[in-house]
Structure formats: C-alpha cells, structure tokens
Amino acid sequence: MLVSPKSLVKIARSGNALERLRAVRDGQAAIRVAAVGGALSTGVLHALRHPRTTADLAQEIGARDVELLEAFLRALTAAGLVRSTDGVHRLTSRSRAVLGDDVVRAAYEGFSDFHTGLYRDLPGQLAGGRAREDVTRRGDVIARLSRAMEPLVHDALAREVRESGARRVLDVGCGDGSHLVHMLAAAPEAHGVGIEIDPAAAALAIHALAGAGVADRGRVLTADVREVAAEGAEALGGPVDLALVANVVYYLPAEERTELLRAVGALLAPGGRLVVVSTMAEDSAFSRHFDLLLRAQDGEMSLPRPDEVASQLTDAGLDVTGIQRLAPGDPLYAVTAQRARPEAPGT
Structure with missing residues (x-):
C-alpha cells in the first residue's frame, strides 16, 4: 500500500523532522558498530574464516542457544558481514577487511x-558509582587504536632525528616499541633505549627490536623513568640527544607531569631535544569525549592543553621550541623542547 502525500506531510510536520532523521541515522550507525563488535567478541567472525554450518559454528564458539545464534547470523547477513548459502555461513569481503586490519578491528x-x-554507565558513576577501569582492562585496544596515527608521529620523529643528528635516542613509555624502532631506522648510526613500566608491553618492544633487526642498537628497560633519572643518565649508557614521550602524560595527574618531564630532561645531553606527543584538550568532539573517558577512570587522568604542556616543560627547566598540530582537524600535537647548552666561558 502506497503512503499518501497527506501522510508524508503529517510526518514531516510532526516534531523535528530533521532531528528525527538524524537520530534514526545515528541509531542505525550505532547498530552497525555494535553488530561488528558483537561478531568479534562472540568469536563468530574468527570462526567463520572457514565456512561453517550453524551447528559447527555453535560448537566452535560454545553457543548453546542455537536459535538465538541463527537470529544473530541473520542480523549479520543483513549488515553485510556474513553470507549464507545452503546452510553454510561465510565471511564477506567487509568482514574479512575487519579481521585483516588490526586498527579497524580495534x-x-x-x-x-x-x-x-x-x-x-555514566548515570551510576555520576551518582557515586565506582570509577571505570578501561585503561587497565582494555589498554591493548587503546594502544592498537592509536596506531592509526603512527605515520604522523613517525614523520615528526624522522624530522627531529634528521635535524638533531641524534646518536642516542630514548622512548619513554615505549609500549610495543614501534616508535623506538622508527627512530633507530631513521638514524642508522644511533643507539636507543626504551623505558616501559608494563612488563608485557616491554616484552613486545624487545620482540619488535629483534624483528626489525635493530636489537644490536636498542634495548628496553622495564622501569619508571623517574627511577631511572634518579640513577642518572649513566643508567642509559650516557645522556641522550633525542627523547620521546608519546601518549603518556594524560595518564598522570596534572601535578605529576612536570616531575615526569623534569626526569626526562635530566637524561638529555646539553642541547638535547624532548618531543611530547599527545592527544590534547580542545573543542572537538573526540577530544572532549576522550577527556571524559580519562576523567571517568580510576586515577586522576585528563587530557592536557598544548599550552599546559609547554608551561610544564618550562617549569621542568627546558626551553620550549615549538607546538605543532600533527594533522589538520585532529587533536594530536607535538610539543618540542630543548635542554639548554652551557654558556661558553666569558659570555
């Protein structure tokens, strides 16, 4: 039965038609995201890398409610994630792309x-409920998502390596070691150290150095950089020419950030450079969302502003040399600073 023009006019005039359309569109997008997330978390996409019947799939993922699984598969088929023929379910090119690109999957x-x-969960937390634990519980996903911006960070690092002529580099909070590997690749004569407080991440960094063939020029310390700085630069084999602190500062309370930057600065050689890379607080939707997510965690986390980082670097005894947005429209910034060289006698 066709809808009459009069009915369409009534629909258009009832309520806010534009916002209703936007709400439905946003809701449909949310369903698509949730469908892919559910297909990943249940193990359905992973299991369907090989075509399976519903019974085989139920056994593979441990599903007891087969009728519900069939309904889920119909929903995934409608979403373009699964193709079913003669009772056999297969992945589509879209779902294979999800599995094939780890950033997409994350x-x-x-x-x-x-x-x-x-x-x-926000209503309960606003009413005094327990803080979130996403940073510790799903830190791997957060780290994998950040890899989307790695090319931008690596470009900035390559410029700093070239301009500084660095022979010794340091990556504070090195994570899986990708930034350290890139710095060593950009400076074939350089040696480097990664400092990582999480043993599991440090193990990944060690593996990354070996995989990139630079283990002879790089090593990883499982420690807090502030403890390393208390021992002096000798703990690293000597002062460094270039240090990186990427996506670390917002995990610390604001009042502890100057102490961290001062510790890193103490490990620099005179004239050595420090690059602080971070998502920053600004009036963009993702920036404000990420800041809210951090503030909801257990611990006093928050996004800094670029000028706050610059002020903290100054308070740490370093000379700020630049503030750069790494991508148009994205709240990812690099703030650079330098350790002053001692004045020549007689000046």
Missing part, C-alpha cells in the same frame, strides 16, 4: 565497548 572493539559504555 576501532570496532573499542567503540562497541568502553567508548559507548562510558555513556551508558
């Missing part, structure tokens, strides 16, 4: 989980 895992769960 995006669906994160946005179907804690990024949106933050808002679902």
Whole structure:
C-alpha cells in the first residue's frame, strides 16, 4: 500500500523532522558498530574464516542457544558481514577487511565497548558509582587504536632525528616499541633505549627490536623513568640527544607531569631535544569525549592543553621550541623542547 502525500506531510510536520532523521541515522550507525563488535567478541567472525554450518559454528564458539545464534547470523547477513548459502555461513569481503586490519578491528572493539559504555554507565558513576577501569582492562585496544596515527608521529620523529643528528635516542613509555624502532631506522648510526613500566608491553618492544633487526642498537628497560633519572643518565649508557614521550602524560595527574618531564630532561645531553606527543584538550568532539573517558577512570587522568604542556616543560627547566598540530582537524600535537647548552666561558 502506497503512503499518501497527506501522510508524508503529517510526518514531516510532526516534531523535528530533521532531528528525527538524524537520530534514526545515528541509531542505525550505532547498530552497525555494535553488530561488528558483537561478531568479534562472540568469536563468530574468527570462526567463520572457514565456512561453517550453524551447528559447527555453535560448537566452535560454545553457543548453546542455537536459535538465538541463527537470529544473530541473520542480523549479520543483513549488515553485510556474513553470507549464507545452503546452510553454510561465510565471511564477506567487509568482514574479512575487519579481521585483516588490526586498527579497524580495534576501532570496532573499542567503540562497541568502553567508548559507548562510558555513556551508558555514566548515570551510576555520576551518582557515586565506582570509577571505570578501561585503561587497565582494555589498554591493548587503546594502544592498537592509536596506531592509526603512527605515520604522523613517525614523520615528526624522522624530522627531529634528521635535524638533531641524534646518536642516542630514548622512548619513554615505549609500549610495543614501534616508535623506538622508527627512530633507530631513521638514524642508522644511533643507539636507543626504551623505558616501559608494563612488563608485557616491554616484552613486545624487545620482540619488535629483534624483528626489525635493530636489537644490536636498542634495548628496553622495564622501569619508571623517574627511577631511572634518579640513577642518572649513566643508567642509559650516557645522556641522550633525542627523547620521546608519546601518549603518556594524560595518564598522570596534572601535578605529576612536570616531575615526569623534569626526569626526562635530566637524561638529555646539553642541547638535547624532548618531543611530547599527545592527544590534547580542545573543542572537538573526540577530544572532549576522550577527556571524559580519562576523567571517568580510576586515577586522576585528563587530557592536557598544548599550552599546559609547554608551561610544564618550562617549569621542568627546558626551553620550549615549538607546538605543532600533527594533522589538520585532529587533536594530536607535538610539543618540542630543548635542554639548554652551557654558556661558553666569558659570555
């Protein structure tokens, strides 16, 4: 039965038609994200890398409610994630792309989980409920998502390596070691040290150095950089020419950030450079969302502003040399500073 023009006019005039359309569109997008997230978390996509019947799939993922699984598969088929023929289910090119690109996969895992769960749980937390634990519980997903911006960070690092002529480099909070590997690749004569407080991440960094063939020029310390600085630069084999602190400062309370930067600065050689890379607080939707997510965690976390980082670097005894947005429209910044060279006698 066709809808009459009069009915369409009534629909258009009832309520805010534009916002209703936007709400439905946003809701459909949310369903798509949740569908992919559910297909990943249940293990359905992973299991369907090989075609399976419903019974075989149920056994593979441990599903007891087969009728519900069939309904889920119909929903995934409608979403373009699964193709079913003669009772056999297969992945589509879209779902294979999700499995084939780890950043894409991490995006669906994160946005179907804690990024949106933050808002679902917010009423209880505002009423005094327990703080969130996403940073510790899903830190791997957060780290994998950040890899989307790695090329931008690596370009900035390559410029700093070339301009500084660095022979010794340091990556504070080195994570899986990708930045340290890139710095060593950009400076074939350089040696480097990564400092990582998380033993599991430090193990990944050691593996990354070996995989990139630079283990003879790089090593990883499992420690807090402030403890290393208390021992002096000799703990690193000597002062460094270039240090990186990437996506670390917002995990510390604001009052502890100057202490961290002062510790890193103490490990620099005279004239050595420090690059602080971070998502920053600004009036963009993702920046404000990420700041809210951090503030909801257990611990006093928050996004800094670029000028705050610059002020903290100054308070740490370093000379700020630049503030650079690494991508148009993205709240990722690099703030650079330098340790002063001693004045020549007689000047």
